[in-house]
Amino acid sequence: MSDLKTKYLSSIVVCFLLVSVFTIPVNAQRVIDYIDISNPFLRKIPIAIPLFRYTPETPQNESLSKEITPLLSQTLEFTGFFKMLNEKAFLEELQKTGISGSSINFKNWTAIGAELLITGGLQVQDKLIVAELRLFDTFSGRLLVGKKYKGWHDDKRKIVRRFCNEIIERLTGSKGFFDSQIAFVSNQTGNKEIFTCDFDGYNVKQITRNRSINLSPAWSHDKEWMAYTSFTKNKPDLYIRHMVGKKRGVFVSFKGHNITPSWHPNRLELAAALSKVGNSEIYLLTGSGKIIKRLTYDWGIDVSPTWSPDGKKIAFVSNRSGNAHIYIKEVESGDIKRLTYEGKYNVSPSWSPKGDRIAFCGRNNVDMFDIYVMNVDGSRKMQLTKNCKNNESPTWSPDGNLIAFSSTRFGKNQIFVMTAYGTDQRLLLSLPGEQFEPSWSR
Amino acid sequence: MYAGNDFFVRSEIKKTTWFLTFGCSTFGHILFFAIIFFFPNLDQGQRNLPTVIDIDLVSVTEQVTDTISETQPIEDQHMEMEEEISSPQPMVSKDLQPVTSPENQYVPKQFQPLAPIEPPKTLTPQKPKPEIIKPVPEPEIKTIEPVKPQEPTEKIEPPPQTVPDEPKLKRSLKKKTIKKEQVVKNNNKRHLKDTLQRLKQQVRISEADHRIRNAGDVKTTVELMDIYKAEVMARIQRNWALSFQLVGYHSNLSATLVITILRNGFIRSDMWFEKKSGNDYFDECVLKAVKKSNPLPPLPSAYLRSYYGPVGLNFTPSGLK
Numbered sequence: 083m084s085d086l087k088t089k090y091l092s093s094i095v096v097c098f099l100l101v102s103v104f105t106i107p108v109n110a111q112r113v114i115d116y117i118d119i120s121n122p123f124l125r126k127i128p129i130a131i132p133l134f135r136y137t138p139e140t141p142q143n144e145s146l147s148k149e150i151t152p153l154l155s156q157t158l159e160f161t162g163f164f165k166m167l168n169e170k171a172f173l174e175e176l177q178k179t180g181i182s183g184s185s186i187n188f189k190n191w192t193a194i195g196a197e198l199l200i201t202g203g204l205q206v207q208d209k210l211i212v213a214e215l216r217l218f219d220t221f222s223g224r225l226l227v228g229k230k231y232k233g234w235h236d237d238k239r240k241i242v243r244r245f246c247n248e249i250i251e252r253l254t255g256s257k258g259f260f261d262s263q264i265a266f267v268s269n270q271t272g273n274k275e276i277f278t279c280d281f282d283g284y285n286v287k288q289i290t291r292n293r294s295i296n297l298s299p300a301w302s303h304d305k306e307w308m309a310y311t312s313f314t315k316n317k318p319d320l321y322i323r324h325m326v327g328k329k330r331g332v333f334v335s336f337k338g339h340n341i342t343p344s345w346h347p348n349r350l351e352l353a354a355a356l357s358k359v360g361n362s363e364i365y366l367l368t369g370s371g372k373i374i375k376r377l378t379y380d381w382g383i384d385v386s387p388t389w390s391p392d393g394k395k396i397a398f399v400s401n402r403s404g405n406a407h408i409y410i411k412e413v414e415s416g417d418i419k420r421l422t423y424e425g426k427y428n429v430s431p432s433w434s435p436k437g438d439r440i441a442f443c444g445r446n447n448v449d450m451f452d453i454y455v456m457n458v459d460g461s462r463k464m465q466l467t468k469n470c471k472n473n474e475s476p477t478w479s480p481d482g483n484l485i486a487f488s489s490t491r492f493g494k495n496q497i498f499v500m501t502a503y504g505t506d507q508r509l510l511l512s513l514p515g516e517q518f519e520p521s522w523s524r
Numbered sequence: 525m526y527a528g529n530d531f532f533v534r535s536e537i538k539k540t541t542w543f544l545t546f547g548c549s550t551f552g553h554i555l556f557f558a559i560i561f562f563f564p565n566l567d568q569g570q571r572n573l574p575t576v577i578d579i580d581l582v583s584v585t586e587q588v589t590d591t592i593s594e595t596q597p598i599e600d601q602h603m604e605m606e607e608e609i610s611s612p613q614p615m616v617s618k619d620l621q622p623v624t625s626p627e628n629q630y631v632p633k634q635f636q637p638l639a640p641i642e643p644p645k646t647l648t649p650q651k652p653k654p655e656i657i658k659p660v661p662e663p664e665i666k667t668i669e670p671v672k673p674q675e676p677t678e679k680i681e682p683p684p685q686t687v688p689d690e691p692k693l694k695r696s697l698k699k700k701t702i703k704k705e706q707v708v709k710n711n712n713k714r715h716l717k718d719t720l721q722r723l724k725q726q727v728r729i730s731e732a733d734h735r736i737r738n739a740g741d742v743k744t745t746v747e748l749m750d751i752y753k754a755e756v757m758a759r760i761q762r763n764w765a766l767s768f769q770l771v772g773y774h775s776n777l778s779a780t781l782v783i784t785i786l787r788n789g790f791i792r793s794d795m796w797f798e799k800k801s802g803n804d805y806f807d808e809c810v811l812k813a814v815k816k817s818n819p820l821p822p823l824p825s826a827y828l829r830s831y832y833g834p835v836g837l838n839f840t841p842s843g844l845k
Binding site: 089090092093094096098114115116117119120121122123124125126127145161162164165192195197221253254318483499502503505 | 543546547550551554651714749753755756761762763764765766768769770780782795798803805809811812813815832833835836837838839840841842
């Protein structure tokens, strides 16, 4: 009988378990209400950069801190990634709290909306500065980047840029552009000369001084060489100039015009438009100016080549269809595809370093020029500038996040910068005369 | 005997079979009752009601019962209902004007079901109305007049004789004579009111239950929670910072974070991703937006459960093209 009882009880227990197994998951299937959230209030990363801590506490060091802190803010803000929070809202001062993660109350920073926090400590020793810079995620309290730099007082800008490079690399996975330079044409001397400046318009230098017309500057992939068109011989020829040392330059002067150079992304070779056969065609040249091969064969005018990042394709402008449009050619196979069909004048293509987009200049309905971007198959065309007079000559930043261009929105031609999506358009540098045809180094 | 023994022997042999049969039978019964217990509305199809609806309707009936216990049942109920519904208003930002409009719709719908004040009247018609009117003293509110007819008809007959002649004289009479009558009257009235209120309460409860079953009028409560959801959406959206440059303007990015909101608006820590976007930065931004928004607005007072959830937050940046 006891055996019977145990079996009886066990069968009941088994039944109960089975029932619970069947019913519990059904109850667990809760109805979920959904809320759609589709419009971020802020389209940048809110970041707080409080005044750097300085030791020893002297008025000179305080002013140094007040110089370096905003420099870092401005440099980061230039990228278009960040929204700098107003320091008046800060609840903590690094001078009192310290700069390490353990000494920071991150709730004081999340409370004001900061998602990232940069703390810095400056130790001033005679003519040397030791800067300890840290980037924190305020929500997790994680240290994302921590660096210590030592340099002379004049190295402030270098230190800041290096740290900014680290930050961008940490956040985006790709190297920042804080070491890059922009070349451009300016007539501030009365002649169209080539100039260069840092990515932020700082440190302007005049490159050519031939009192002629110099146009279309182009950086080699290693930034050591620059090619440009010059009229010093009263016709457009190519000049290849060594930028870092004193190596001898190259002069390329085939019959007809020699214009619009574009360096190969990985090798010291360049594509350029030559009219030695009577018609403007694109040729591939060595760094010393010798022709490797002809790239285009058509009765139309082919100019303005730009390389894809892998160096396998070039985009260029041709009027073979009757109007100026952008085409892509595979260098090896020779296949050509037309990208633009709208409008009658699409020029100055610039292939993004990421390889997925091509920026170009197009004439709009009111005969003004605007900057557009499109996919490499011609789809998803997007107008980046609008209703601000002429906007021309787009050139990508090395990381593909910014585009520099020239614009006449303030009357004369000047160099402007915007994000790759057309936001944050601002003047890069203010110089006498006009500036145009910018070219961003890699 | 032998035959009997043989039977038991055989039955013992088939013991396992018997237990199997018994076990299956027990299991079937338990399963049947469990289904009935857990799914009472199974016959009504797939009307798997959101928890919100049940709760809100319950809250409505509770409000009604509360108000009924007070002196003025009907008009006050209107006020009470409005107050109850308007209470979440302060949480809503001024910009969200639509908050008021659904309430306006909400009120009349409430009254329709709550109107069944007629049921008591069905009891009164037994007695003649003219007699009822007489005993009613002047200070009494006319609206209550139709309700009184029930009892006072017989018991309060004497006073009406004095009163109807010269009502004003009644006031001028000494209090002693009136007091006795009034005490009786008041007692009767109270008794009558109590019974009426009980009846009304029962009617309302039954009607509310009926509405729960029919789920058609659930719209009002759903609207209430819709307002709350809009508030939640606005709050989180305000705290959502996303660098479009970093996510690369990919239009197909979307993530769903499931949270549970406590009564005081605090988000329970056990949030989880129902769907991730595949972009770490995007998912991180989503989490930060929710964390920044904590606490959310407290749940509407009409919402009786201790928490609201699970709620899925669908993050789909529309500006990314």
